[in-house]
Amino acid sequence: MEIRLAKLSDSKKLADYKNSLLLTCSMISRSEPTSMEAVKKSLKSDRRLILICEHNTAIAGASTIKKRDHKGIISITISPNFQGKGLGKKLLSASMKAARKKFCTKVFISNIYSENTSSIKFFEKNGFLLAGKIPKGFYKNGKYHDKLIYVKVV
Numbered sequence: 001m002e003i004r005l006a007k008l009s010d011s012k013k014l015a016d017y018k019n020s021l022l023l024t025c026s027m028i029s030r031s032e033p034t035s036m037e038a039v040k041k042s043l044k045s046d047r048r049l050i051l052i053c054e055h056n057t058a059i060a061g062a063s064t065i066k067k068r069d070h071k072g073i074i075s076i077t078i079s080p081n082f083q084g085k086g087l088g089k090k091l092l093s094a095s096m097k098a099a100r101k102k103f104c105t106k107v108f109i110s111n112i113y114s115e116n117t118s119s120i121k122f123f124e125k126n127g128f129l130l131a132g133k134i135p136k137g138f139y140k141n142g143k144y145h146d147k148l149i150y151v152k153v154v
C-alpha cells in the first residue's frame with residue numbers, strides 16, 4: 001500500500017474511484033457523479049492537495065484538502081473493502097502533514113453529514129472536536145441533513 005500525491009495522469013482512475021463510492025458508500029455527502037474534467041481541474045488547482053492510497057495500482061482511498069484562507073477543509077474516503085484497517089488514519093495524517101508543508105495550514109475542518117456515525121467516530125478518534133452544527137446544511141437524495149463541523153488545530 002502506497003500513499004502519495006495524486007498526479008494528473010491519475011485523473012481517470014480517481015474519477016472512477018469517486019464514482020464507484022456513489023454505489024458502495026451511502027454515507028458520502030456527494031450524490032452526483034464526478035467527471036474526469038472536474039478531477040483534472042482539482043488536480044491542477046494550487047489551492048487543493050489530493051492524496052491517494054494505492055493498492056496494486058488500484059485506488060483504495062483518497063483525500064482532498066481545500067485551502068480556504070488559513071484553513072484546510074478535509075474530505076477523505078477509504079474504499080469499503082479497505083475500511084477498518086488503519087488506512088484512513090494513515091491517509092489523514094499524511095494529508096495534514098502535506099498541507100502543513102504546502103499551505104502552512106494549522107486549522108483543519110471536516111464537514112460531516114450528521115448521520116455518518118463512522119466518520120464522526122473516525123474524526124473524533126483523530127482528535128477533531130465538534131465546533132458547530134448547521135441544521136439542514138446538506139441536501140442529498142431529496143432530503144436535508146444536518147451538517148456537523150469538526151475542527152482540529154495543530
Ligand SMILES: CC(C)(COP(=O)(O)OP(=O)(O)OC[C@H]1O[C@@H](n2cnc3c(N)ncnc32)[C@H](O)[C@@H]1OP(=O)(O)O)[C@@H](O)C(=O)NCCC(=O)NCCS
Pocket residue numbers: 025027028029074075076077078079082083084085086087088089090110111112116117118119121122123125126
Ligand atoms: C471514515 C473513514 C475515512 C475511516 O477510514 P478507515 O480506514 O475505515 O478508519 P481507520 O481504520 O483508519 O480507523 C481510525 C480510527 O477511527 C475509528 N473508526 C473508524 N471507523 C469507525 C467506526 N465505524 N466506528 C467506530 N470507530 C471507527 C477506528 O476504531 C480507529 O480508532 P483507533 O485509532 O483507536 O484504532 C472510512 O470509513 C470511510 O471512507 N467512510 C465513508 C466515507 C466518509 O464518510 N468519509 C468522510 C467524509 S469527509
